[in-house]
Amino acid sequence: MQNQLKIYNTLTGEKEVFQSILENQVGMYVCGPTVYSDVHLGNCRTFISFDMIYRYLLHLGYKVRYVRNITDAGHLENDADEGEDKISKKARLESLEPMEIVQKYTTGFHEIMAKFNALPPSIEPTATGHIIEQIEIVQEIINKGLAYESNGSVYFDVETYNQENDYGTLSKRKIEDLISGTRDLDGQSEKRSPLDFALWKKASPSHIMRWPSPWSLGFPGWHLECTAMSHKYLGAQFDIHGGGMDLKFPHHECEIAQAKSFTGTNPVNYWMHTNMLTLNGKKMSKSTGNNLLPDELFSGDTTLLEKGFHPMVARFFMMQAHYRSELDFSFEALTASEKGFHKLMQGVKDLELLSTKEASTEDVDGLISSFYAAMNDDFNTPVLIAQLFEAVTIINKVKDGKSSLSKDDLNNLKSTMNALVFDVLGLNYIDVSDDSKLSSAMEIILELRKNARENKNWEISDLIRDKLNEAGIAVKDGKDGTSWSVNS
Structure with missing residues (x-):
């Protein structure tokens, strides 16, 4: 089954047969949360999707090193190179230490992921725990002539990099278009070009989080942390890098440029991105009130839902859409998904009670092959779930005496369905009765x-x-x- 797995690679825009760099071992890095507020459902969908991918790779027999970072420094407002650090701002507003904010929201993130039955990653490094590694990378990029210091800050020189490389290779953007779409520098900017991005920022007197460096007391750029941590734990080249589609540009684009400048090689073989969530057909937004937090989804304590839904129903709902497709949350859709979830759980329960006959009247081998055909086609969980419901139909026919399964076929169906429903889709059993x-x-x-x-x-x-x-x-x-x- 391993050699049949195809993954959609954002870098090439095609589905490619998956081949790990090290045989039977997979290195996977997923951009984790910035811990300054409650985790939102869009984040949850990304991490649940990659949890499913992690689970399936394990199911196929791969040894997976799954690294998911915690962003606890350097992420400025509006994903820019100016403004206030999001965690520093939250700490200032609440009169707390930044690490109190980090601990509070990291704990909350872990609690939500546990409710969704997401497996913990192999390694969960923090940006603040890797300042030395980030400084070393900045210095090496400067040494190679691809970054420059300006008033205590260090910026990546995009145009110089682009002379021998292709900045925009992931997002399919041309540097000429990017330049024409930016404003001219007003003479006050530290940057040589509007496209240049910060590798290290000099801290203002009011900035709480700061570290010594050869250039200034300051803090690392947001893009740099992932390059430092992925390189440390997965090496100069690794298999899969994932995140939400909103990170494709500029974050992942900058990661490629940084890593290639530092190591001289393309860092990632397969770039994967999850799509966005909407709510009642509209973009989720705190400012408009069209927003739903995970605990509100579970409890129903919101005007947007008539009742709450179990985390397993919510996870099942997310699995009913392909990770690359847009997914709309609505009360009606969740209610329909809840019914489907209960139907599947009842089918799994009934499967354990079926009796066997000498011969099967059902093509169990063909059905199981369809399960894996779906998952091997870029982790197509909605098609897998449709095939699982076909299995439930067969289970009900056998239960009613309208069909039969041999002992071998029944045992094969039991082991495969249990593995895919619980181990791969990550659902927990809920007794429908x-x-x-x-x-x-x-x-x-x-x-x-x-x-x-x-x-x-x-x-x-x-x-x-x-x-x-x-x-x-x-x-x-x-x-x-x-x-x-x-x-x-």
């Missing part, structure tokens, strides 16, 4: 609460709500009635 019983009980409880509210017995109404909340069940009153959800 228990959920059904809970739903029936909640209907009775909410009917009693409704009667109390109609009789203006607010004390009983509030008591029922509060006791349910203590038991981990959130009750939400809305214009369309009362809904409930299990807190994760």
Whole structure:
């Protein structure tokens, strides 16, 4: 199965047969979160997608070193070379140390990933833990004539680099177009060209996070940290580099230029990017209120949802779209996905109870081949899930005595479905029958609460709500009635 895996490579724009640099070993680097606020669902989708990819590579028998960094310094506002560091700004506004902010939101990120059942990476380095490595890279790039110091800051010289290389190779942009699309320097800028980007920034007197360097007390550029950490843990060349499509330019483009200048070789064989999330057909945005945090999705504590959804339902929903396609969150879509998730869980449960006959009337080998054909086609989880539902149809036919499976076919189907549903898609089993019983009980409880509210017995109404909340069940009153959800 290994040699059949094809991956869409953003660098070439084609699906390519995957071949690891080291036989049966894979180096994978994914740009992690900037820990200055709660992780948003767009981030979650990226990390859940690469968790699935990590899981599938492990399933195929590869030894994978999965590195996912934590950005805790150097990421300036608006992804620019000017402005305030996002973590420093948050620390200043909350009167905290920057590392208190980092710890708070790193812990929150890990908690959310655990709820989504994402495996931890092999290594999770931080930018602040690799300042020395970043300074060494900056000095080497200066030595090669591809960066320059200006007033204590160091900038990468894009136009000089482009004389022998191709800046824009990943995003398919031409340097001439980039130059024509930038404003002329006003004479006040430290940079020789608007395209040049910071490798090291001199810290202003008010800047909290700063380190000594040969050029100034300052901090590394945002793009530099990933180059330093990927090189340290995966080497000058490695297999897969991933992130959201919003990082393609300029972040990943700058990574390629930095790494190639430092090592003399292209750093990555396969560049992979996940697509964006929308909410109710519109871009997610805090400013417009069209925004949904993971805990709001789980609890339903938002005006955008009528009820909450279990993290496994949300993960299943994300797996129903290809990682490279846009995905729209809506209450209706999540509700439909919830039904599908329960159907799949019931099928997995029924599979364990099936009896066998001497011969099969179903093509189990062909069905299993279709599972792997989907996953080997650039990790096509929506097609895999469609084939898993075909398997559920067969399970129901055998259960009803309308079809049969031999012992070997049944065992093969069991082991393969369990591996793909739980180990690869990363879903946790939820007992559908228990959920059904809970739903029936909640209907009775909410009917009693409704009667109390109609009789203006607010004390009983509030008591029922509060006791349910203590038991981990959130009750939400809305214009369309009362809904409930299990807190994760």
